[in-house]
Amino acid sequence: MKHVSIAAIPGDGVGKEVVPEAIRVLKAISDVHGGLSFTFQDFPWSCEYYLEHGEMMPKDGLEQLKAFDSIFLGAVGDANLVPDHVSLWGLLIKIRREFEQVINVRPAKQLSGIRSPLAQPKDFDLLVVRENGEGEYSEIGGRIYQGEDQLAIQNAVFSRKGTERAMRFAFQLAEKRRKHVTSATKSNGIVHTMPFWDEVFQDVAKDYPEVTADSQHIDALSAFFVTRPEKFDVIVASNLFGDILTDLGAAIMGSIGVAPAANINVNGKYPSMFEPVHGSAPDIAGKGIANPIGQIWTAKLMLDHFGEEELGTHLLEIIESVTADGFLTADIGGAYQTQEITNEIITRLKK
Structure with missing residues (x-):
């Protein structure tokens, strides 16, 4: 069995909502696919963490992250709490630079059902x-x-x-x-x-x-x-x-809420990091309406990175079948809640 250890950093705003949803999907994939398992450890690093500790991550934060196979990031930034240049350079860009994540990959695809x-x-x-x-x-x-x-x-x-x-x-x-x-x-x-x-x-x-x-x-x-x-x-x-x-x-x-990204370390010295393109969206944070597809599609990129391209392709096909059938959040013209989209994706995965 292949085992993948993941450091989850939900971060700020809607990141705290969509990262747990994508983790639910990855756990469902592990349940269905007996040859792949995941373990997750959450790290509370965020703008709120900065207000309490005076830094976006502890001084040994990178050392802690080195032990993991992958980093799963939600969103970084809340300009109402911490200036953006402080939050990004203290966490997101710090990880990218010091972990030599020298390639960023972002797909754009016309998904069925999204206008x-x-x-x-x-x-x-x-x-x-x-x-x-x-x-x-x-x-x-x-x-x-x-x-x-x-x-x-x-x-x-x-x-x-x-x-x-x-x-x-x-x-x-x-x-x-x-x-x-x-x-x-x-x-x-x-x-x-x-x-x-x-x-x-x-x-x-x-x-x-x-x-x-x-x-x-x-x-x-x-x-x-x-x-x-x-x-x-x-x-x-x-x-x-x-x-x-x-x-x-x-x-x-049709929405930045569906867009994924991968920050790739190509030499194998450090973990790669996977994050959606969207930001923390403080205007909708806590309302349960954030689009989880960007984060879940990001999980697909992570599967590809670990050589599970068939599983990744299957996950994207299921995402597209869900959107094609009208399961959409408000940002793409629907009325479904964050968890309802995830529930439908998991239901179809288990079928």
């Missing part, structure tokens, strides 16, 4: 591979002077190693899918990092002759996400471009 805001959506099914460790989100820079002379400098950092690693990951995913990789670039406006990005992409593409490769400027690519998303298979993008594209991907699906 897309697109006028005439076709059957799109794409993956965005985002470089997750450097790029525009580097910590290099600073501020000098005061008043009207004040100056802020933010340096983008693109290494050959990090750029190539993300691109190879994208090509390897495309080999299992429809064999097409699109690179998000802006080399007609950003004169150093983006031409470098393009050169690395062209070099990497040569090693995957069966995969079609093309590049699109990020502004045009964003427009194509809206006008013809069905044309894309795998998109590889820098940290900033990937971040923006994936929120747009969630929007064309």
Whole structure:
């Protein structure tokens, strides 16, 4: 039997509601599939924890997390309690950076039964591979002077190693899918990092002759996400471009509440982390109406990561059968409660 230990960090807001629901689904999968078992340990790290302890996680927090096979995160942030840059850099980004989770994967798929805001959506099914460790989100820079002379400098950092690693990951995913990789670039406006990005992409593409490769400027690519998303298979993008594209991907699906994400450690030294794209949504927290699908689809990505791709595919098929039959939360036009959606998914899993 394969055993997977999971550190669960519900975090803030609706994270405390959707993480337990996804754990219920994983336990149901374990009940049905005798060859796979999970253990879970909850960690209360959140903005409320910060108010009590002055930090988002204890100083040995990463050491505690190292012992687990995977990290299952709900949401981080509540600007009413703690500034966002404090909460994110103290927990989410800290884990990503120090656990070398250098790849972020986010799918966008037209799910049956969920109405897309697109006028005439076709059957799109794409993956965005985002470089997750450097790029525009580097910590290099600073501020000098005061008043009207004040100056802020933010340096983008693109290494050959990090750029190539993300691109190879994208090509390897495309080999299992429809064999097409699109690179998000802006080399007609950003004169150093983006031409470098393009050169690395062209070099990497040569090693995957069966995969079609093309590049699109990020502004045009964003427009194509809206006008013809069905044309894309795998998109590889820098940290900033990937971040923006994936929120747009969630929007064309119909709600950020259904969008999942995976932060992948590729060298096996540390656990990977799985989280939905949505935030803590304090406006609906505690009302029992949060959409659990983003977190449950995130569990599907975790199953894939552990080599249980058949189970992951089955889970996504069940999610889609549930939405197709009208089991929807308010964010996607329905009236079902969080737990009711989970109950239906579990019922169908056990059948």
